Amino acid sequence: MTTALVDPTAVPRQREADLLASVPTGLLIGGQWRDASDGGTFDVHDPATGEVLATLASATSEDAIAALDEADAAQASWARSAPRERAEILRRAFDLVTERAEDFALLMTLEMGKPLAESRGEVTYGAEFLRWFSEETVRDYGRYLTTPEGKNKILVQHKPVGPCLLITPWNFPLAMATRKVAPAIAAGCTMVLKPAKLTPLTSQLFAQTMIEAGLPAGVLNVVSSSSASGISGPLLKDTRLRKVSFTGSTPVGKRLMADAAQNVLRTSMELGGNAPFIVFEDADLDQAVEGAMAAKMRNMGEACTAANRFLVHESKAEEFTAKFAAAMGALATGRGTDPATQVGPLIDAGARDDVHALVTAALAAGATAVTGGSPVAGAGYFYRPTVLGNVPNDAEILRQEIFGPVAPVTTFATEEEAIRLANASEYGLASYVYSRDFNRLLRVAEQIEFGMVGFNAGIISNAAAPFGGVKHSGLGREGGSEGIAEYTTTQYIGISDP
């Protein structure tokens, strides 16, 4: 039996309309869906067509505070709830999201643009955080030990950090929400979730699913809004808030950290990336091209983990570039709902224009477009899958997050140079290294300044692994056993011997 919200056999456009009609449009505050305090709304668009998909309530600062009132009121009893109870809510949520996978996938494709096959992949990945943290909930250990002096005891326990503000980006509408909400629930925190205004529909449906899974009122509050700072501003000033977890761009992350400092808040910052993809002369080139396609084209390149710079040994650059360009040039671009589509639109016109400006500047600096190099004319914000060869090492496109289907290829001569070029970035999130020599892979991992390294692997995200970066890519880790620690605080109790 399926609990899908919408008849999966309906004709596609009718099914889209039915699904959109099933998404709550209000603010979730204290377990109730309500209108914004000033009656304000905002529209959500389909990036493949520019059409309006839905109109949602737009939370005001007053609504944000009302959401925190509820989170604060629910915090004490939620902190005392049995870990098993929280685990079971998360497990039911995993089952419900999995049963409704087709609805979540279609909704993400509609509001974000990615092809349906990728949206299905995100449902699997995103739901896994619910299952993983349901299992972690009952395994958050403290410790008890005798002092080194042999007298008295030390007891260490974890407690929920308290009400959290969770801010998510538009590129992975489900996974970025589950990656924060699930560990917060596991730890016993209450929360206010502010989804990206471009893709809030998935979070709205996810919140409804959490209620159906049995989450008590007030634990998860959702304040979708057209004004991000109108929500974060007053919440970060309120001393009842104890943590902010943010995924998004580095400039916004820095601003939030500065604001969070006023209340000495715990912060988790999952920020931008500029992933190097290093191909050594002893790599399996076909495997490297396959990995390059995955690391570059997942989400049309709109991923913080997207390979942003292809550093290829000079003896293999020509062959790698030719194979890579052939694979990129063969991809079909179109609306994500079309089963033939492999590359969807970029999120909006500004994103497409930014990508094109980087490509144009790289070409002017001496790079060559081996394939692609221009936007697709017509409706929607499509950009041709692009491979740029002979990119000079000082080109701007190698320094900035591209966030589009564009792969600049540059070369190196020695292992030392590859490491130096890879590290020549303010970012340090994901990196990829291709070689058949395991000792070399370990040597590179040792010296590379990145939070995550893929060895002959183009996709490394996994709910069981600690995801996060160093340098300007952020602070903290999501997923793995580290993920829950972001939402707990440590209390030490000194016990004198009887």
Ligand code: NAD
């Ligand atoms: P963004 O920084 O523009 O927005 C992210 C979120 O912050 C959105 O909800 C937005 O509404 C909100 N926001 C924007 N301005 C704000 C302000 N002044 N105050 C409070 N909130 C504000 O980023 P984006 O364009 O949505 O996402 C793309 C960026 O996210 C890229 O840089 C990408 O690398 C990064 N990202 C990082 C990770 C990671 O895990 N490290 C994952 C996905 C995306």
